[in-house]
Amino acid sequence: MRLAVLFCLFGGLAPLLTGDGGIGVDEYQSRRKALREALKEGVIILVGGSESERGDLRTSFFQEPNFYYLTGWTQPGAILALSPEAEILFIPRRSMERERWTGPKAGPDDAVVAAITGIADVEPAEDFESRLPHLVKAAAKVYSLTTQPAAERLRTLLPLREFGDASNALAKLRMTKSPAEIGLIRRATDVTLQAHHAAWQRIAPGLYEYQIAATMSGTYFEAGCQRHAYPPIVGAGPNAAILHYSANSRRMDAGEVLLMDVAAECSYYVSDVTRTTPVNGKFTDRQKELYEIVLGAQRATIAAVKPGMTLSKTGPNSLYQVALDYLNAHGKDRNGKPLGQYFTHGIGHHVGLEVHDADDKTLPLAAGMIVTIEPGLYIPEENLGIRIEDVLLVTENGAEVLSAALPVAVDEIEQAMRR
Numbered sequence: 001m002r003l004a005v006l007f008c009l010f011g012g013l014a015p016l017l018t019g020d021g022g023i024g025v026d027e028y029q030s031r032r033k034a035l036r037e038a039l040k041e042g043v044i045i046l047v048g049g050s051e052s053e054r055g056d057l058r059t060s061f062f063q064e065p066n067f068y069y070l071t072g073w074t075q076p077g078a079i080l081a082l083s084p085e086a087e088i089l090f091i092p093r094r095s096m097e098r099e100r101w102t103g104p105k106a107g108p109d110d111a112v113v114a115a116i117t118g119i120a121d122v123e124p125a126e127d128f129e130s131r132l133p134h135l136v137k138a139a140a141k142v143y144s145l146t147t148q149p150a151a152e153r154l155r156t157l158l159p160l161r162e163f164g165d166a167s168n169a170l171a172k173l174r175m176t177k178s179p180a181e182i183g184l185i186r187r188a189t190d191v192t193l194q195a196h197h198a199a200w201q202r203i204a205p206g207l208y209e210y211q212i213a214a215t216m217s218g219t220y221f222e223a224g225c226q227r228h229a230y231p232p233i234v235g236a237g238p239n240a241a242i243l244h245y246s247a248n249s250r251r252m253d254a255g256e257v258l259l260m261d262v263a264a265e266c267s268y269y270v271s272d273v274t275r276t277t278p279v280n281g282k283f284t285d286r287q288k289e290l291y292e293i294v295l296g297a298q299r300a301t302i303a304a305v306k307p308g309m310t311l312s313k314t315g316p317n318s319l320y321q322v323a324l325d326y327l328n329a330h331g332k333d334r335n336g337k338p339l340g341q342y343f344t345h346g347i348g349h350h351v352g353l354e355v356h357d358a359d360d361k362t363l364p365l366a367a368g369m370i371v372t373i374e375p376g377l378y379i380p381e382e383n384l385g386i387r388i389e390d391v392l393l394v395t396e397n398g399a400e401v402l403s404a405a406l407p408v409a410v411d412e413i414e415q416a417m418r419r
Contacts, residue, residue, distance in 0.1 A: 022267075023180045025118035028072050031173060035070065036082050038169040042141030046070065046166070047150035048078040051102070062227065065353040066145060066170050068268055071117045075105055079128050080119075081135050088135070089117060090125040132157055143169075171358035175350060176368040182393060184269035185351065185370055186402055188225065189391050192263040192271040193406045195219040199262075200417050205254040205280055209234040212260065213248045220264035229270035230355045233261035236279060240385035241378040243345060254280040257287055257384050263355070270355050272372050273403050274389035281417040287384065288410055289331060290377055293339065294386045295408060297326040297375040301347060305392055305399040310364050311348050311371065317364060320347040323375040333379065342379050348372040351391055369394045370402070 035044060048067040063074050071080060071089065079090040094107035106112050108122045123131070136142055142158060143166040144151045155163060177185065195216040202215050213232040235245040236252040240259035252258055261274040276291065278284075283291060301323045313320045328340035348371045350357040357370075365371065374389035388408060392399040407416050 022183060023072060023178075025072075025116070027178060027180060028070060029118040032070050032082055032087060034173055035166070035169060036084060038172075039141075039143050039164070039166060040084055041139075042143050042164060043136050043139040044080075044082040044143045044166055045135075045154060046080045046082075046145060047148065047154075048073065048080070049076055051076045062268070064148075065268075066167075066174075066358070069170070069174060069353060071119070073113075073117055074268075077125055079125055083135070083139065086121065087119050088121045088123060088131075089113065089119040090123050090128045090131075092125045129157060136161060167358070168360055171360050172363070174352055174358045175360065175363065176366060177352060177370055177393075178368075181269065181352065182368075182370070184267055185271060185391070188229070188264050188266040188269050189271040189273065189402045190405075191220045191223045191225055191266060192229075192273050193403060194223065195262060195264065196260065196273060196275055196406055197416070199260055200277060200413075201419065203252070203258060203277060203279060203281075203417065205252060208251050209236055209239070209248040209258075212252075212258070213262065216260065216262045220266070223264075223266075225264040225266035226268075227265040229263040229265045229272060233259065233274075235259045235385065238380060238383050240276065241380045241383075242385070243378065252279045255284065257283070257291075257386065259385055259387055261387065261389065268353055270351060270353070271391055271403070272351050272355050272374075272389060273391060273406065274374060274387045275406065275408070275413070276386045276388065277413055277417060282414055283410055286382070287386075290339075290379075290382075290384070291386050291388075291410060293327060293331045294375055294377055294388055295410075296330060297323045298373055298388050298390070298408075300326045301373050301375065302390070302392065302399060302401065305365065305371075305373065305394060306397060307366050307394060308364050311346060312361065313346065319373070323347050327375065327377065334381065339377055342377045343375060344378055345374075345376065348374055348389075365394050367394055367396045 046067050049064040051061050061076050077092040081088045091108050108124045113122045114120050141162050141164050143164045146165040198219045199212050199216050213234045231246040234248045236258045237256040239245045256279045257276050258279050259276045263271040263273050301319050304322045309317045309319050324340045327343050328338040331339050350359040351370045370393050372389050376387035378385040390401050390403045392401055407413050
């Protein structure tokens with residue numbers, strides 16, 4: 001509905017200006033208000049992505065996630081200034097020469113900017129540096145994203161000012177998802193599951209990993225999603241034991257398993273789902289044994305997810321420890337040793353605007369957070385890796401598995417792969 005209204009009001013600019021798919025102006029306003037209250041002793045200055053930083057000839061522009069979270073603004077070159085008294089959005093003046101190459105852009109005088117962001121004061125980005133001394137005049141501190149190159153430029157312009165990092169305050173806000181955000185992540189997850197189903201119908205000995213990756217990515221691009229949530233990981237045989245393998249170049253052979261860690265980004269929000277399947281449609285006895293141990297660890301961990309638990313590797317409420325204990329108590333490697341040594345990464349992470357979404361690792365889980373649960377075993381000497389990863393919404397008393405519609409049991413996977 002929002003996109004239709006914008007199109008009626010502003011014609012052909014609208015599809016270029018909105019990427020939210022359903023987040024309202026009032027939500028962006030409330031996010032900015034919460035951040036201003038958290039950092040109320042200072043002025044917050046966030047610099048959005050430029051076309052050279054957030055996209056190039058091969059990867060089209062997409063907005064810096066924190067900037068998008070606060071504004072919904074998807075065009076390059078913008079700057080946001082927040083103080084206890086005011087909100088100002090700086091965007092570049094229109095350039096017909098640039099627009100011949102990259103398409104129409106809104107300018108600071110276009111009413112569409114306020115309609116999308118809820119910010120009434122919109123000024124030319126070209127005036128930002130001359131306005132900066134006045135913006136920070138009464139501020140005790142200037143907050144920015146200190147790890148970004150733009151922060152160094154701000155320090156150069158304001159050499160006598162004290163700077164603080166806005167990252168942790170933003171992370172705390174981003175950890176708990178609104179109903180609109182949950183809906184967008186559900187959408188990305190549903191499309192991701194379609195991609196996995198499509199892959200299962202194509203997997204066969206003799207095909208290459210990149211052919212499966214192409215089938216999966218084509219599915220979510222066809223559904224209208226804009227990007228990969230992360231580079232697709234499609235690894236067969238020994239490549240399944242490489243955690244962030246992304247070459248996707250090897251031929252798959254019968255008797256191997258294929259690990260597919262592939263997900264979509266739709267309207268700036270992502271999912272993250274992994275399944276491990278037999279290349280020829282049927283697990284060997286050893287593959288089945290290890291797979292069911294990983295699945296048991298995942299089920300035990302999912303059952304333990306609730307507010308107050310943590311994703312950390314230590315502590316009394318550690319979900320990682322639940323998975324590790326299960327793996328060590330079930331099955332052995334070829335030398336008779338426990339399997340936990342082959343679980344070489346964390347149990348999960350937050351998901352949202354980024355696949356490893358912003359978080360404050362000192363905080364436990366709470367209702368409204370969305371995380372992954374992804375135990376795995378990676379055993380190079382057995383020529384395989386197994387990971388099972390699902391996306392969960394933490395609820396008041398437990399969790400909802402958003403990706404539950406994708407089969408996970410051995411018999412279900414083998415049945416789904418039959419053609």
